[in-house]
Amino acid sequence: MxxxxxxxxxxxxxxxxxxxxGAVVWLGRRVEAWEVARMGMMSATCFVVSMIHFPxxxxxxxxGLFGLTGILLGGxxxxxxxxxxxxxxxxxxxxxxxxxGVNALNMGLGALLAAxxxxxxxxxxxxRAAVAGFAGAFLPALLLVAEFQAVGYGKGFAAIAAVYVAxxxxxxxxxxxxxxxxxxAKPALLESR
Amino acid sequence: xxxxxLIVDGCRWGxxxxxxxxxxxMGAALAVSAAPTVPxxxxxxxxxxxxxxxxxxPLKWTLQRCALVTPFAAMMAAFLAFxxxxxxxxxxxxxxxxxxxxxxxxxxxxxTTVPDLVVGLQRLRFxxxxxxxxxxxxxxxxxxxxxxxxxxxxxxxxxxxxxxEAAWGSRFAALFLRSWDRAERVAACMEARGFNGSMAVxxxxxxxxxxxxxxxxxxxxxFPLLWRL
Numbered sequence: 001m002x003x004x005x006x007x008x009x010x011x012x013x014x015x016x017x018x019x020x021x022g023a024v025v026w027l028g029r030r031v032e033a034w035e036v037a038r039m040g041m042m043s044a045t046c047f048v049v050s051m052i053h054f055p056x057x058x059x060x061x062x063x064g065l066f067g068l069t070g071i072l073l074g075g076x077x078x079x080x081x082x083x084x085x086x087x088x089x090x091x092x093x094x095x096x097x098x099x100x101g102v103n104a105l106n107m108g109l110g111a112l113l114a115a116x117x118x119x120x121x122x123x124x125x126x127x128r129a130a131v132a133g134f135a136g137a138f139l140p141a142l143l144l145v146a147e148f149q150a151v152g153y154g155k156g157f158a159a160i161a162a163v164y165v166a167x168x169x170x171x172x173x174x175x176x177x178x179x180x181x182x183x184x185a186k187p188a189l190l191e192s193r
Numbered sequence: 194x195x196x197x198x199l200i201v202d203g204c205r206w207g208x209x210x211x212x213x214x215x216x217x218x219m220g221a222a223l224a225v226s227a228a229p230t231v232p233x234x235x236x237x238x239x240x241x242x243x244x245x246x247x248x249x250x251p252l253k254w255t256l257q258r259c260a261l262v263t264p265f266a267a268m269m270a271a272f273l274a275f276x277x278x279x280x281x282x283x284x285x286x287x288x289x290x291x292x293x294x295x296x297x298x299x300x301x302x303x304x305t306t307v308p309d310l311v312v313g314l315q316r317l318r319f320x321x322x323x324x325x326x327x328x329x330x331x332x333x334x335x336x337x338x339x340x341x342x343x344x345x346x347x348x349x350x351x352x353x354x355x356x357x358e359a360a361w362g363s364r365f366a367a368l369f370l371r372s373w374d375r376a377e378r379v380a381a382c383m384e385a386r387g388f389n390g391s392m393a394v395x396x397x398x399x400x401x402x403x404x405x406x407x408x409x410x411x412x413x414x415x416f417p418l419l420w421r422l
Contacts, residue, residue, distance in 0.1 A: 004262050006290025007269050010226045021320060028322030031390045037380030040329020041373055047330060048337055083326040090302050090310070091199060093261035096294045097219060098226050153269065154276040181366050189373070 001144055001160065002088065002103050005096025008151060016101030020082060023108065028079040039080050042069050046084040050094070061167050066107055067136030067175045070114030071129065072189065077111035078104070102147065110139040125183070126176055133175025138168040199302045205248050206304035210404040211313030214305055217408035218297045224415035225293035231282050234289045236417040241296050244410060250303055258299040259292055266291035297411075307331050321391045328392060333376055340372045 005013075031039070046065045053060045069077040082104040088094035095103045114136035118128050141164035148157045182189045200207075206214060221241065228234035245255065269291075270284040277283050305313070311331065315324045344364065380388075 001265075004265050004269075004291045005222060005294030006226055006266070006287055010223065013226065021323075024323055025320045028320065028326075031322050031325070033380055033384040033388050033390045034377070036325050036329055036390050037376045038373075039326045040333045041376040043326055043330040044333035044337055045369060045372075047334055079320075079322050079326055083323060083330050086323075086327065087330060090298065093258060093295060093298070096222070096291075097298060098222055098294065148272075152276065153272045156272055156275075178366065178369075182370075185366075186370055186373075 001141070001164075002085070002095030003099040003106075003144070003147075004093075005098045008099055008102060008147065010098070012147075012151070013098040013102060016099070016103075016105055018101070020101035020104040020108070023105070024079045024082050027075045031076070035076060038073060039076055039083075042073055042077075043080045043083045043087075046080070047087050050084070050088060051092070061163070063167070063171060063174065064107060064110075064137060064140075065171070065174075066110040066140065067114040067129075067133035067171055068178055070111035070116075070136055071118045071132055071175070071179065073111075074115045075112065077115060078108040081108040081111050106140040106143040106147075109143065110136040113139050125179065129176045129179040130172045133172035134168045136175075137171040138164060141168070200306060201250055201254055201303040203249055204300075204304040206300060206407060208403070209304070209407045210398075210400055211305050211309045212316055213400055213404035213408040214301050215310075215313050215317060217411035218301045220408075221411040221414040222294045222297045224412075224418060225290055225297070227418060228286065228290065229418075231285050231289070233417045233420065234286060234293070236420075237414050238289060238293050240414050240417075241293055245296055245300065248300055248304075250300065254303070255296065255299060259295055262291050262295045315392060325390065325392050332379075333372070336375060336379070337368065337372050340368055340375065344368060344371070 008016075042065075046069060049065055050062045053062045066077075066081065069080055073080060082100075085095060085100055085103050085107065086097075089097055089100055089103075114132035117132040117135055120128055138161075141161050145157045145161050149155060179190070225234070225237050225241070228237055266288055270287045273287055274281055274284040301310075308328075308331070311324060311328050314327065344367065
């Protein structure tokens with residue numbers, strides 16, 4: 001779920017932008033040409049996939065591919081998520097420009113957690129992919145609920161986290177399938193240069 | 194993905210420099226977000242409405258943009274109304290700020306193409322990695338669209354019918370890999386021509402009187418914050 005403008009206090013939005021842009025600069029430092037192609041491709045894929053909505057429990061959700069992005073790009077996934085969200089905010093009004101920093105932190109941290117999980121040693125790759133896919137989608141929902149509670153919107157948003165368990169399960173299944181497919185069809189994709 | 198995806202022909206702000214639009218509209222959105230009371234927000238929305246009228250954006254288009262944010266904003270306002278009853282001012286503030294921001298963002302995207310927007314961000318010294326990724330995202334979204342069309346054409350020419358639902362998974366996976374390969378070829382070509390991961394900043398022309406007036410008129414939205422109505 002993307003937070004629209006006006007929902008969070010201005011100070012939160014400003015702080016979110018400062019931290020998120022700092023993370024973009026830090027995690028995107030010394031980027032090389034071949035990485036830019038991968039980042040752009042992944043960002044475009046996330047953007048296109050996010051346009052496909054599914055009805056779920058009376059609401060509408062879409063996949064984010066945060067887990068897959070984290071696995072394929074590692075730390076570079078944060079600038080990619082920021083860019084995807086920028087396009088979504090501008091073109092489809094998914095979230096606002098002021099709350100972009102907070103949204104990027106929520107979802108980018110999901111991707112970074114997925115990247116961290118994927119690097120866990122001595123764990124089968126299928127299990128790592130499943131946990132990374134689930135964590136990548138569920139952490140943003142937990143952060144969102146925590147933020148809304150902290151700002152004073154009440155505890156009703158815990159129900160949203162429950163809805164996102166279903167989304168995170170779909171993301172986990174998709175991540176496992178994609179990783180399994182890449183291992184057979186293009187293993188180089190899963191290797192870092 | 195066309196660069197003119199949401200461009201509204203006839204919008205007055207088309208010729209305004211994208212830097213002036215980004216700064217002016219972001220500044221106004223920040224001012225709206227900082228509105229402390231409903232009357233202050235009301236005055237700000239009135240000013241935005243004035244700019245909107247001058248911009249000649251169709252009412253239907255504007256309402257459609259507002260409709261996009263309505264479910265989320267209304268839900269948040271409802272939660273706040275239950276939480277803070279009988280004080281409904283916070284709910285009204287949330288709704289008003291969400292719509293104010295949508296209207297401002299609408300003016301930006303109705304009058305600026307995606308490439309112009311990326312150039313504007315670049316000239317405003319946004320982080321280079323962000324600008325480059327945004328530029329490649331725009332390019333590769335078109336590439337994905339092309340590959341999808343090519344695959345659909347190839348399938349139709351072979352079998353004479355579209356793919357069944359069972360084939361969607363493998364079609365998406367094949368689309369991703371084909372696009373990824375093509376994206377790497379594009380990057381290799383760019384590397385061969387000297388691309389090193391950052392975009393060259395073209396010389397920016399000076400902002401004209403029209404650009405300053407546009408940004409200035411939008412920043413007037415911040416003035417009601419001083420009045421404490």
